[in-house]
Amino acid sequence: MSKTRLSLLYPAGYLSIGGISFLFAPQTTLSLLLSNGAYSDLMVRIMGTFLLALAIVVVQIIRVEATQLYFTSVLLRVWVLTALTCFYVVYRDPMLLILVAIIGPGIVLTVLACVTERKSASHGAIS
Numbered sequence: 001m002s003k004t005r006l007s008l009l010y011p012a013g014y015l016s017i018g019g020i021s022f023l024f025a026p027q028t029t030l031s032l033l034l035s036n037g038a039y040s041d042l043m044v045r046i047m048g049t050f051l052l053a054l055a056i057v058v059v060q061i062i063r064v065e066a067t068q069l070y071f072t073s074v075l076l077r078v079w080v081l082t083a084l085t086c087f088y089v090v091y092r093d094p095m096l097l098i099l100v101a102i103i104g105p106g107i108v109l110t111v112l113a114c115v116t117e118r119k120s121a122s123h124g125a126i127s
Contacts, residue, residue, distance in 0.1 A: 004113040004114050005062055005070075007113045008061060015052070016051075023049060034094040034095055034098060036092075071114070073110065074107055074114075077110075085100060
């Protein structure tokens, strides 16, 4: 398994865990994430549903080795990170920073794996 493909296990994991948590224990999950916002169970459970759907997509990307989507996964996570940061500036909910702290390392892992593999491939092509 390539390093980049392996790095996608991280978002698959947090999307699965987050989705299940938001879907089945919305208020407990919000309190564990130190949220100070007022979110209805319905909206949190809808978010959990979408997180699980995204987890399934990421797992399928890993399973079928859809290498063309690795970079797209980075761009999408950067977009989510940017949105969460903007939401934090407006709403000051600590949960948003915790989510940034969860998502951020996965982006770094995938980018580093991509760069490492491209360097290895280019050195292998020269030899």
